[in-house]
Amino acid sequence: MDFTSVLSIIVGIIFVFAIFDLVVWVSNDAINFLSPSIGSNAGSYKKILIIASLGLLAGAIFSSWLMEVARKWIFHPEHFNLMEIIMIFLAVIIADILLLNKFNSLGMPTSTTVSIVFCLLGSAVGIGVLKLYGNDALPMSDLATYINTAKVLTIIGGILGSVVASFILGALIQYITRMFFTFDYQSKPKYWSAILGAIAITAITHFILAKWLKGSALTNIKDIIGWINSNLVTFLSLTAIGWFIILEILLLFKVNIFKIIVLVGTFSLAMAFAGNDLVNFIGVPLAALKSYQLFLADPAITDPALFFMDGLHTKEKANIWLLLLAGAIMVATLVFSVKAKKVLSTGLNLSRQGEGQEDFGTSLVARALVRKFRSVLSYVEYIIPGGIWRYIGKRFAKVQNSSSFHSFDLVRASVILICSSILISIATAYKLPLSTTYVTFMVAMGAAFADRAWGRESAVYRVNGVISVIFGWFLTAFGAFVFAYIIATIIYFWQVPAIALLTLATLYIMIKPLFTKKKTVKLDDEMDKLDDADDMPKVFLKNITKSLKQGQKHFSSNIECLAKEDVYVARTLHEDISSFKENTYKFKKEFISKISDSSNKNMWGVKSLSSYVGILNSLKGYSKSLKSISETTTEYIDNNHEISALEVKSFKKLDTQLAAIYDEMFTKIKKRDFDKKFENADKLRLKLQKYIQQDMERVQAGKVSVQSSVFYISLLNEVKHLLLEINAIQRRCWELDLKK
Numbered sequence: 001m002d003f004t005s006v007l008s009i010i011v012g013i014i015f016v017f018a019i020f021d022l023v024v025w026v027s028n029d030a031i032n033f034l035s036p037s038i039g040s041n042a043g044s045y046k047k048i049l050i051i052a053s054l055g056l057l058a059g060a061i062f063s064s065w066l067m068e069v070a071r072k073w074i075f076h077p078e079h080f081n082l083m084e085i086i087m088i089f090l091a092v093i094i095a096d097i098l099l100l101n102k103f104n105s106l107g108m109p110t111s112t113t114v115s116i117v118f119c120l121l122g123s124a125v126g127i128g129v130l131k132l133y134g135n136d137a138l139p140m141s142d143l144a145t146y147i148n149t150a151k152v153l154t155i156i157g158g159i160l161g162s163v164v165a166s167f168i169l170g171a172l173i174q175y176i177t178r179m180f181f182t183f184d185y186q187s188k189p190k191y192w193s194a195i196l197g198a199i200a201i202t203a204i205t206h207f208i209l210a211k212w213l214k215g216s217a218l219t220n221i222k223d224i225i226g227w228i229n230s231n232l233v234t235f236l237s238l239t240a241i242g243w244f245i246i247l248e249i250l251l252l253f254k255v256n257i258f259k260i261i262v263l264v265g266t267f268s269l270a271m272a273f274a275g276n277d278l279v280n281f282i283g284v285p286l287a288a289l290k291s292y293q294l295f296l297a298d299p300a301i302t303d304p305a306l307f308f309m310d311g312l313h314t315k316e317k318a319n320i321w322l323l324l325l326a327g328a329i330m331v332a333t334l335v336f337s338v339k340a341k342k343v344l345s346t347g348l349n350l351s352r353q354g355e356g357q358e359d360f361g362t363s364l365v366a367r368a369l370v371r372k373f374r375s376v377l378s379y380v381e382y383i384i385p386g387g388i389w390r391y392i393g394k395r396f397a398k399v400q401n402s403s404s405f406h407s408f409d410l411v412r413a414s415v416i417l418i419c420s421s422i423l424i425s426i427a428t429a430y431k432l433p434l435s436t437t438y439v440t441f442m443v444a445m446g447a448a449f450a451d452r453a454w455g456r457e458s459a460v461y462r463v464n465g466v467i468s469v470i471f472g473w474f475l476t477a478f479g480a481f482v483f484a485y486i487i488a489t490i491i492y493f494w495q496v497p498a499i500a501l502l503t504l505a506t507l508y509i510m511i512k513p514l515f516t517k518k519k520t521v522k523l524d525d526e527m528d529k530l531d532d533a534d535d536m537p538k539v540f541l542k543n544i545t546k547s548l549k550q551g552q553k554h555f556s557s558n559i560e561c562l563a564k565e566d567v568y569v570a571r572t573l574h575e576d577i578s579s580f581k582e583n584t585y586k587f588k589k590e591f592i593s594k595i596s597d598s599s600n601k602n603m604w605g606v607k608s609l610s611s612y613v614g615i616l617n618s619l620k621g622y623s624k625s626l627k628s629i630s631e632t633t634t635e636y637i638d639n640n641h642e643i644s645a646l647e648v649k650s651f652k653k654l655d656t657q658l659a660a661i662y663d664e665m666f667t668k669i670k671k672r673d674f675d676k677k678f679e680n681a682d683k684l685r686l687k688l689q690k691y692i693q694q695d696m697e698r699v700q701a702g703k704v705s706v707q708s709s710v711f712y713i714s715l716l717n718e719v720k721h722l723l724l725e726i727n728a729i730q731r732r733c734w735e736l737d738l739k740k
Contacts, residue, residue, distance in 0.1 A: 002039040004296070006496065007304070010086055011292045013503055017093045018285040019329060020510045024100040034266070034334075035444065038354070040413035047213040053331040055267040059274025060327030061320065074117065075124035077312035079146050082295050083305040084127050084492075085312075090290040090499065092116065094506050099480055101510065103472070111435040112477040114285070117155060118477045121147070122484035130492050158427070159435050163470070166423060166439045170446030174415045178451060179395050185258070185411050191248065198244035200261050200418045204268045205239050221419040232310040258410035263416025272424035273436045274327065282326055287312060352453065353405035356427035366464035394454055412447050419443045457541065540612065543587055543671050544729065547619055550580055551626050552662045555722075558633045559651045562643065570634040577630045581623040588616040615732045622725040624717045632718070636711050644704045647712045650691060654719065657684055661723075665730060681723045681730075688716050688723075 037048045077085060096119045103110045128146035206228075221348070228235050247257050294311040300309045381389055420440040427439075445466050448454060455461045489496045502535070554577055562572040591612065661680050695712050698704045704712075 007082075007292060007295070008084065010090060010499060011288050013499070014086075014090055014093055014288045015248055015285050017097060017503075017506065018282070020506075021093055021097045021100070021324060022161075022329050024097060026330045035264050035440075036269075036413040036416040037266045039407035040262060040410045042259045042266075043411060043412060048263075048266060049335055051263050051267050052270040053334060055270025056274045056330045056334065057324070057327040058267075059271035060295070060323045060330070072667060074120040074152060074221045075128070075147055076145070077309040080124075080127065080309055082291060082307045082309065083290050084131070085309045086288060087488055087491045088120070088123045088127055089284050089291075091126070091484050091491055092119040092284055094444055094502055095119045095123070095480060095484040095487050097151065097506060098509065099476065099483055105474070110472055111159075111437040113435040114159060114473060114477050115480045117159075118480035119484040120272070120284075121152060122481035123488035124486035125481075126485040127492060130489065159438060162423065162427070162435065163438050163442050164668065166420075166442035167446040167449075170416065170419050170425065170443035171450040172446075173419055174412060174450040177411060177415050179392070181411050183398055183409065183411075185409070188658035190251045190257070194244055194247040196414070197247045197257045197261045198240045200414065201242040201243045201264055202236060203418065203422055204264065205243075206236060256410070258414055261414040262410055262417060265414060265421060269417055269424070269436075269440065270422040272421050274330065282322070286322070352448075362460045362466065363464045366460050366467055369463055369729070370460045381567075408448070408451070408453065412451055415447050416440070416444050419447075438473065447728050540615075541669050541733070542590070546613060547580070547584055548622075548662065548665065548729075551622060551722075552659065554626055555629065555658065556655050559648075559655050560652065561637065562633055563648045565637050567634065567637045570630070570637055574627075574630045574634050578628050581620075581627060584616070584619050584623050587612075588620070591616065612733045615729050618725045618728040618732065622722060622729075625721040625725065627720045629715055632711065632714055641707055642705065643708050643709065643711065644698075645705065647695070647708065650695075650712075651715070654688075654691075654716075657687075658719070658722075661726065665726065668730070669733065681727045685720050685723050688720050692716055 034048065034052060037043065037051075038045065040046065043051075075088070078236070080088070096115050099119075100110070100112060100115055124147060125143065128143050132142060177196075185193075247260065250260065251257065290312065291309055295301075295304065295307055295310070298307070420436075420443045423439050423443070424436055448462070487502065491502070554573060557573050558570065561573065563565075661684065664680060692713050695704065695709050699706060699709045
């Protein structure tokens, strides 16, 4: 096979991998343009996806002009020959796929822009070092000959600066907006929302028309752009007036203007993502293709070692059909990606207004920061007159709304989307590969901070979560650089064999999940809503039954994993129980909100409320024991420890005994026929103590290992806790005396 054929295959591999890379890009950056609209419940999930998808397609069409990042902004292409430049691009695409795929699996919102920039830098430095190493006449200090250090430093500085600027801008605009609208924004005169909407949509319109359309691959519209720039004040005034009139008309039909702002902002942010991030990504495969085409166009040079890539300095727009294809792939990923939803939940949990189950723990740094801020806040409160401070407090007073359980309201969603869109649009207009993840995430965190979403009960966890995400961003830069450097070095030394092995390995990692049957506990994850106050007891008991059935199946599945030593299914089950805990907390929060609603206060007696809350507390303890069982089981299997056949048999017998107790309880709940007798669960708890004694005798006889015995006894103790919580739930149900 001649070199041209090999080169065409490598370029084809880069394009195939580009599709995989685009999928993991969108899976991670879904948080950017979905979290504000979903978090504020601005529309149905389907409607939000449609609007975001249209934004992605529009951004793809208008993104053809910022292709220089991969071609010449990171390195000087004229100092690399054809094969070296292809090695760089292949290393970049492989490293980027594997790195972002890992972050998506962890649910961490990292920066796709930073990933591609540092992959380009790492692979270029790797090849540059090897070139200098092979040329004894050149010192390593000449590495700057190959790397565009000035542009790299500008890009890095812009990305880091955007983190600080985004947080400050988000906090400032949110604080001002909230001071004016308060949380009771719906009671404000309607024309104020129309004014805010007109200003916001006008800003978006200006940046779309004046900044993005000039790079459109569709047509040349310089005359329109020129008129806008020459008559900017007139254009902005007429646009604002026009939008104000449109929004006022919509108000006559009782349309929620804030929802309009959020949905338009979602379109704009999706368009900004495609217009900024897409070009950074798509520049890699297109630059590889361009390099190949330049080589084919010059028949005078047949040796690729003598063909240097000066031609990459020329500007070139992307093919409109390639951009549309990329946009279509992005839309499909947005709709079907499970990992995108996992990344989405991280940002929503860190920015939600209410308290709840926190995804992150605490750290020394987070605790110190929170304490420092509290001391500063105390000083500010001391120097500000009491009247002013009380007035500010009233403006930020929360409004009880028993029907709202989303992460934050439409006012904050509007601020997040508008601020993010404008910042990203400005960067795109000045051809800076800004990180949409950094901007949107930090704007959201700044807005949450200004909105007092981080109260004393949650601040240390939220701050630690933000620190963890930011640390992950730095880890992305470091990992992308090192990973791409290593892959480029491997390809440089072993060339075709290395390319073949790396290609197969990458395909295996990306395709395997599609053919791996993921075993999960098939149950309804979501609790039924307590929408009808008169039917609350029925829905309440139905949700308790649903939760206990999920716990029962989860325990049985863990025993099955233990018998088969299946660590992969055990890990999946452990993820399921985490979702189960979150859903039980959400249900408790909804119940507390319902009973605090003034319209329902006469329905509840003190005793019945105590019993309801007691059931929910027991359910929380129940889920905690299940999680402990799952963690212990998964860790034991993962460490390849041995468990005796006798102990496995004992666990299976225990599972059968538990099933009988569950069935008896489900029958009582269904018939609403409770009594004070809970002998079966108590008898089983006594049997568990007997099982523990028998296991100790097996240890003394040398029939089982100490490690296996410790594991066995730990699980039995957790099952004892399960039984205690089950009995507590039954006792509380009897106290309620819920007859049909």
